[in-house]
Amino acid sequence: MNSKLELFVDCDWTIRQPSGQGRFIDHPDQQKVIEGADKALQCFKNEGYIILGVTNQAGVAARHKTLSNCIKEQQKTLKLLPQLKGIIFCPDYGATCYYCERHYFSEVTSKAYAGEYRKPKPGMILQFKTNGSSALMVGD
Numbered sequence: 001m002n003s004k005l006e007l008f009v010d011c012d013w014t015i016r017q018p019s020g021q022g023r024f025i026d027h028p029d030q031q032k033v034i035e036g037a038d039k040a041l042q043c044f045k046n047e048g049y050i051i052l053g054v055t056n057q058a059g060v061a062a063r064h065k066t067l068s069n070c071i072k073e074q075q076k077t078l079k080l081l082p083q084l085k086g087i088i089f090c091p092d093y094g095a096t097c098y099y100c101e102r103h104y105f106s107e108v109t110s111k112a113y114a115g116e117y118r119k120p121k122p123g124m125i126l127q128f129k130t131n132g133s134s135a136l137m138v139g140d
Contacts, residue, residue: 004048004134005044005047005048005049005050005134006049006050006051006052006129006130006134006135006136007044007049007050007051007052007135007136007137007138008051008052008053008054008124008125008128008129008135008136008137008138009041009051009052009053009054009084009137009138009139010053010054010055010119010137010138010139010140011053011054011055011074011077011087011139012024012025012055012056013034013139014034014037014138014139014140015033015034015037015041015053015077015081016031016032016033016034016037016077016080016081017031017032017034018030018031018032019031019032024059024064025073026059026064026065027069027073028069028072028073028075028076029076031073031076031077031080032080033080033081037081038080038081038083041081041083041084042083044083045083049136050085051083051084051085052084052085052086052087052088052128053074053077053078053081053084053086053087053088054087054088054089054119054124054125054137054139055074055087055088055089055090055119056089056090056118056119057070057073057089057090057091058090058091058092058093058118060091060092061091061092061093067091070089070091071098071100071105074087074089074100074105075100075101075102075103075105078100078101078102079102085101086099086100086101087099087100088100088108088124088127088128089124090117090118090119090123090124092118093118094114094115094116094117094118094121094123095109095114095115095117096109096117097109097110097113097117097123097124097127099128108127110127112127113126113127119140120140125137
């Protein structure tokens with residue numbers, strides 16, 4: 001990524017939420033965009049920001065969802081919010097990191113940040129930011 005401006009956005013309860021009754025997205029299609037999130041992201045995109053989602057997904061480690069469904073969940077979010085370039089997620093308690101785009105995903109764990117991926121620790125952001133002075137984070 002070669003951009004002067006980067007925005008990292010927490011996904012859950014910042015730009016998306018479950019469309020059902022629960023607190024968590026249990027199925028990839030059980031999500032909706034939080035009202036106004038798409039417009040806010042578009043404002044940043046119009047200003048030249050590359051926008052990446054970041055999310056803790058410990059539900060995979062806790063066996064509430066599969067890694068495959070977690071990846072599909074992120075890809076569904078990317079379809080709902082085309083302003084996002086990709087989503088970085090931690091499927092456990094900080095040891096592992098994945099990166100998803102609409103039709104691509106990969107484990108991107110780096111020894112340099114192992115154990116630091118679960119927010120609020122900065123591993124996901126540190127691994128992907130290219131210009132620290134211009135990077136912003138929205139959410140928790």
